[in-house]
Amino acid sequence: MRLLVHSGFFFAVGEEEPAYALTPSSKLLVKDNPNCLSSFVKLPDQGGGANNNSSRQEGGDATASSSAFERAYGMPFWEYTDRNAGFNALFNDAMAEDSGMMNLVVGDCCGAVFRGVESLVDVGGGTGTFARIIVAAFPGIRCKVLELPQVIGRLASGRNSSGKLEFVEGDMFQCVPSAGAVLLRMILHDWKDEECVKILKKCKDAISSKGEGGKVIIIDIVMDEKKEVDHELVQTKLNFDMVMMFMLNGKERTEKEWERLFLEAGFQRYKITHLFGFRSLIEVFP
Ligand SMILES: C[S@@+](CC[C@H](N)C(=O)[O-])C[C@H]1O[C@@H](n2cnc3c(N)ncnc32)[C@H](O)[C@@H]1O
Known part of the structure; x- marks a missing residue:
């Protein structure tokens, strides 16, 4: 004690x-705290990945094309979630808990971000927790959640009772459904640069709105450890960077690295707003 x-x-x-x-x-x-994070905390132990011994031994070769997770488990992370129902459930619950924290900021901080947005597609939106928060906070917005079959398959129904939320099964590398704006929350840090550019190009093609709402909204980490004064914040971002590298061959990016991806995917400009804690909100305009 x-x-x-x-x-x-x-x-x-x-x-x-x-x-x-x-x-x-x-x-x-x-558990009965609406902002409970218990599944999120259990995640590293249950999935193996960054905390698994064999994965740690594999971790040395950060330049290999497969992730340490893939070399240790013999399959990529998203195939592992598909084949392991227990871990898939824990992972999806953990993501839902984490995105549930957005209810603390969406109403106060995101009004201007969602102005002019009538429809939104949340790409890799998990079990729809953040999408539900958005449609509740902004009743004028309809939202689709694009997800893999192993995530959609666990959900009771494809649409919420108000008809404002719809789940679409698919692969963001193949096609992103058309919408006024596109949301990517904690997605791009899972992927290497070339893959991020592919995803961003699909998102750009999906944007139907030519008005102020027509954009990609990214919620992710922006690294700035040289300027950042909060030691714990930097530590958290660096820990995420390590976990992304081991599990998925992904990474956390500096503003320069983000900018490079946006330009390569054909976007014109971007705006970064520091949200709360270690995440930032990046609006990217075609
Ligand atoms: C780190 S989670 C983020 C979930 C959610 N956006 C959030 O913030 O809680 C990444 C999500 O991407 C989804 N995903 C992975 N590959 C995908 C693909 N090819 N197409 C669509 N979704 C994918 C996963 O199923 C997972 O739910």
Whole structure:
């Protein structure tokens, strides 16, 4: 308990025989908290990937074309989620918990971002948690969620009761359904540069709106460890960078690296807004 108090997971009340209370950090692990992150915390242990011994031994060759995960497990990450129902469920729940945190910022920070957007496609939008938050916060927006069969297959129905949310099974490398704007939340850091350019080109083709809403909205990490003053924030971003490299051969990018991808995919300009915590919001305009 002393260690957990020291690490900020409990408050100790009293000296001789202390009582313990939850802190803001440990409250995030309590199941009935609407912002619970318990599946997200379990993820590295259950999936193997970055924490698995064989994967660690494989980790040395960061230049190989397959990820350390693929070399350790004999298949790419997304095939592994398809073939392992238990891990697939945990992964999707973890992503849903993480994107559920967006309800803390969407209403206050994203009004201007979604102005002029009537329809949106959330590419790789998981089980639709963020899409649900958006259609609730902005009733004028209809949203499609494009996802792999192993994610869509677990969902009870393809549409929500208001008819504003629709799930579409597909592969973002083949086709992104047409919509006024396209959303990519925590997607591009999973992929190498060439793959990101392919995804971004498909997103550009999918944008139907010529007005102010016609854009790609990216929520992802922007690295800036030289200028960043918050040590823990930098540490978190660097940890994500390592996990992306091991699991998927992906990476976290600096602004320069992001800019290169946008220009190569044929976009004209972009605007970065720092959201909360370690993520940024990047609007990219055709
Ligand atoms: C890191 S998760 C992010 C999920 C969600 N956007 C979020 O922020 O919670 C990446 C998602 O991309 C999906 N995905 C991977 N490859 C895909 C593909 N080729 N086409 C569509 N979705 C894909 C995965 O199923 C997964 O749900």
